[in-house]
Amino acid sequence: MNEIINGAWKGYLGRGLAPKELQYLLAAAQGMTAKEIARQFDVAACTVAKRLSCAMFKLGVTRQTAAVAEAIRRKIISPVCFALAALIAVHAMIGDDAMRRDRRTPERRTAQIRMVRHSNQPTLTT
Template sequence: MEAAITNGAWKGHLGRGLAPRELQFLLFVAIGLTAKEIAREVGISPATVAKRLTNAMFKLGVTRRAALVAEAMRRQIISPLCFILAGFIAMHSMIDDEQMRRDRRAPERRLAEVRMVKRAEAHEQTA
């Protein structure tokens, strides 16, 4: 099984070109944190965070942090966990279990019932 780091809604895969600390900081950038926020979270200097991110950008051949995240996704170094959730949902929908299915009423019918109740309440108030 491949080693990975999970941070928030992102998963980073080790052994794909970035050092573990670079990958950790890249995941923080993917979440949307700045170098100062990452430094505060980890308990190190913002300059150290900036240096690690610069190294990661050099390794992936990009010059901006947004491009760093995009390139890491393209190379499958990081991936959002929503893909995993979508996979679980797809697998769950393939299971043919009648008890797990839930049919809902059409929204038009529900709206009609709400209108009728409101009219009845208004009629009661005026009477």
Template sequence: MEIISGTWKGQLDMGLAPRELECVLAVAQGMTAKEIARLMEIAPGTVANRIENAMYKLGVHRRAALVAEAMRRQIISPMCFALACLMAMNAMTNVQTGDPARRERRPPSVRIAQVRITRRSETLEPVA
């Protein structure tokens, strides 16, 4: 049996209770505890408890790790898996070809130097 929520589907009988699985699917969609609570018509604290229980069962400590571990164990999967694969392949191709549409990040040293110069100029006050 499976549960479908948005663009994700989850498999029951894989170690998570049905309501925990619903919460994990909602987390995979990027929803907050309050949004999940409104959707499921329960208290946000209950949602937090169900997410914590799922994290404990899967042996993780963060929400992103929860989704990754659930995907690794094939408890949840995106419904548009082929689209996700195409997007990943496109991203890899853009890195290899140097696509100009892809935003390149500056090295951190350049940004740190600019912040230091700005802070020095802010601290200097003209003598009147």
């Protein structure tokens, strides 16, 4: 077993992160907080925070979002939806216009100003 799948993300073992660090990083990539990850894996939130901190240190970053980006760059994790994106790209190359949606050009809205002549109104003199 060289990979871990968590939701829509796949992680690869043996590329620098411990299995638990990889699991928690995959959950963080899905947008989960430390408390949510802790509930999912039935551990304390401080344990999750510590494991994510160790993973961030190993990746050389200081934020969780940067850790996810760096892990993607190093090919430690990858979204599973690449297959769907590839299918859409191939479908677009075939030339089927059924999936294509043309956007309308935005219409310019011009303000209409009504000119009123004030010369016809009587003036008050004192």
